[in-house]
Amino acid sequence: xxxxxxxxxxxxxxxxxxxxxxxxxxxxxxxxxxxxxxxxxxxxxxxxxxxxxxxxxxxxxxxxxxxxxxxxxxxxxxxxxxxxxxxxxxxxxxxxxxxxxxxxxxxxxxxxxxxxxxxxxxxxxxxxxxxxxxxxxxxxxxxxxxxxxxxxxxxxxxxxxxxxxxxxxxxxxxxxxxxxxxxxxxxxxxxxxxxxxxxxxxxxxxxxxxxxxxxxxxxxxxxxxxxxxxxxxxxxxxxxxxxxxxxxxxxxxxxxxxxxxxxxxxxxxxxxxxxxxxxxxxxxxxxxxxxxxxxxxxxxxxxxxxxxxxxxxxxxxxxxxxxxxxxxxxxxx
Numbered sequence: 246x247x248x249x250x251x252x253x254x255x256x257x258x259x260x261x262x263x264x265x266x267x268x269x270x271x272x273x274x275x276x277x278x279x280x281x282x283x284x285x286x287x288x289x290x291x292x293x294x295x296x297x298x299x300x301x302x303x304x305x306x307x308x309x310x311x312x313x314x315x316x317x318x319x320x321x322x323x324x325x326x327x328x329x330x331x332x333x334x335x336x337x338x339x340x341x342x343x344x345x346x347x348x349x350x351x352x353x354x355x356x357x358x359x360x361x362x363x364x365x366x367x368x369x370x371x372x373x374x375x376x377x378x379x380x381x382x383x384x385x386x387x388x389x390x391x392x393x394x395x396x397x398x399x400x401x402x403x404x405x406x407x408x409x410x411x412x413x414x415x416x417x418x419x420x421x422x423x424x425x426x427x428x429x430x431x432x433x434x435x436x437x438x439x440x441x442x443x444x445x446x447x448x449x450x451x452x453x454x455x456x457x458x459x460x461x462x463x464x465x466x467x468x469x470x471x472x473x474x475x476x477x478x479x480x481x482x483x484x485x486x487x488x489x490x491x492x493x494x495x496x497x498x499x500x501x502x503x504x505x506x507x508x509x510x511x512x513x514x515x516x517x518x519x520x521x522x523x524x525x526x527x528x529x530x531x532x533x534x535x536x537x538x539x540x541x542x543x544x545x546x547x548x549x550x551x552x553x554x555x556x557x558x559x560x561x562x563x564x565x566x567x568x569x570x571x572x573x574x575x576x577x578x
Contacts, residue, residue: 277578280571281493284347285473288356288491290396291387292343292471293444294434295360295489298461299482300448303368305377307333309482311364312448314469314489315339317380317500317516319363323509326519329379332363339363340476341469341489344384344500346528348551349571352391352564355551357528359384359494362451365523378521383407383453384528385444386547388555390563402431402442403547403558406452410533410547412558413455415442421561425536432457436470495573500527514545529574549574 299309306312311332319339320331331337344359365381367373384405389397401414411428414420420427432455433440443456453459468485476490494500504513504527511517514530526532532544540546541553552567569577 285491285493287354287389287396288345288347288358289471289473290439291356291389291399291442292345292358292491293385293387293402293442294436294471295343295469296443296445296456296461297451297467297469298446298448299465299467300368301465301482303366303370305364305366305373306368306449307364309465311362311366312451313339313467313479314341314343314360314362314446316342316492317361317382317509323503323506325380325509325517328363329518329520338478340478341487342476342492343469343471343489344492344494344528346494346501346548346573347571348548348569348574350552350566351568351570352566353552353555354389354391354397355555356387356389357384357494357548357551358387359528360446360451360453360489361525365451365521365525366449368449374521376522378523378525379518380516380525381451382516382525382527383446383451384531385453386551386554387442388551388559399442400562401427401559402444402455403554404444404453404455405531405547406454407450408532408534409452410531410536410558411454411458413458414559419561419563420559423557423559425558427559429455429458431455441471494528501529501573504529545574 299312300306301309320337346357348355362381365378367376386403388400390400391397400418401420404411413429413431415431431442434443445456445459446453465482467479469487469489472488472490475488477488479487503509516525529545529548531547536542541550546554
């Protein structure tokens with residue numbers, strides 16, 4: 246009888262522990278889901294209206310198509326070495342997306358937005374291959390100060406223009422130049438009641454600056470607006486209202502998870518290629534070629550240590566912490 250009672254007690258304890266563990270796992274998954282939903286909302290709230298200049302000259306521009314932003318797997322595979330050729334196919338349009346990630350400290354959010362093109366190209370025939378390469382990824386780091394509002398206040402941005410970074414402050418921002426000079430003031434555009442920063446990418450090479458400092462040349466350009474759900478393709482090279490879908494760099498099977506996929510990445514940092522000179526870097530390998538070697542300024546610092554980079558680039562940050570409480574690049578979650 247005693248043995249039977251002991252068995253029942255042990256079985257009950259085991260089942261109770263199992264249920265507790267299942268409940269803990271379920272609660273943890275729910276919490277993570279809620280956090281990721283908040284970060285998507287945050288990224289959407291602060292996402293830029295993105296102007297993309299388009300150039301129709303030369304055969305490598307594909308009548309403007311080579312300047313449209315899209316996914317790195319627009320062709321349905323994770324082989325980066327066929328993107329140059331596949332984007333030329335009329336059956337592969339490649340709808341617009343903007344990749345994003347969020348890093349959080351106790352005082353600020355740092356949001357990366359990255360825009361992909363299958364070609365970095367030129368229309369100068371004797372520079373074919375020499376000044377071109379398959380795949381291209383440029384981007385923006387937006388600095389958001391936490392306050393008593395849900396999504397905080399955006400203070401400014403750092404843009405990626407090939408191997409140079411440019412820094413800009415928001416209108417009425419208290420930011421001033423730090424170890425790097427501020428390159429200008431951002432302009433705003435209304436999007437259904439939200440005032441968004443305006444960014445602008447050049448044609449061909451797709452380097453990004455503030456719209457006020459790099460406006461499209463001529464009337465052939467596309468204007469992209471962020472969306473949490475919709476990914477569109479421009480109707481033509483004059484389309485002024487195209488939705489780009491926000492895609493999390495850290496989604497399951499996403500860009501970060503694929504970094505060791507040797508069909509997509511080389512050395513887990515740069516996109517593979519089969520054509521041209523140069524390469525497209527992932528955000529964790531973006532670098533300004535001459536801004537120093539302090540923490541945050543080395544290759545990938547804009548992703549791994551954004552608070553450190555911002556502290557180097559700007560003064561006037563006020564209460565500013567470099568203690569990360571969410572940083573998936575450093576596995577802090």
